[in-house]
Amino acid sequence: MSLEGEDRKAYILSMLDSMGKVKVTLLSEELQVTPETIRRYLEELEKEKRIKRVFPLSFIKDYYQSNLVASGWLFTVNYAVSIIPFVILMNWLYYKTGRNILVAIAFHITANLFNEIFMTDPHSKVIQTLLLTGLVIFLLIKERNLFFNQPVSPTA
Known part of the structure; x- marks a missing residue:
């Protein structure tokens, strides 16, 4: 052609x-x-504003990411940023419970379940990210030895 x-x-x-x-x-x-x-x-x-390009998964109609993109850039960025405090919190739980993976899994499932049950609005998810970030900052300061000190291994 x-x-x-x-x-x-x-x-x-x-x-x-x-x-x-x-x-x-x-x-x-x-x-x-x-x-x-x-x-x-x-x-x-x-x-020319004749098309709108989107990131992967955001083109699938009624998929969570497509709804975020339609809601605006703030909610799209919040989705990516919110992962950071969530992962730090899950790691803290994992190490504080003696490397018990079941606690971290239960926390993850519970967090997702509550988001689904309460059909969390994107605005409240931004607030949720801010609160989780505040909690993580508190934990990073309070538990700095856990996060920032290398364990000393015995020499043979």
Whole structure:
């Protein structure tokens, strides 16, 4: 298929309209251009506000990540940032219970269950992240030996 600039963009838009998403490799083969050319067209279409590119999993309708992207950048960033205090807290539980993995698993399941039961709003998840971060900062200060000191191993 031999199309030029604006015609290629129109083709890309028609493919998006019919399929809901496009793959760079497939478009480059169909339009007989390099993948870089397709990426450039996609960037131009995004700058023209004719399309909105999204990160993986965010294109699946009604998937959690797609709802976050639709809600705005703050909630998308919060999703990624919230993992940090959560993981630190889970590690603290793991080490404070003598490396009992079941406690960490129970904490993880309970946290996810409560988020599902209460259908936590993205705004309250931002507050939840702030509270967890505060708790983690407190634990990092109070338990600094656990987090920052290397254990001394006996020499043989």
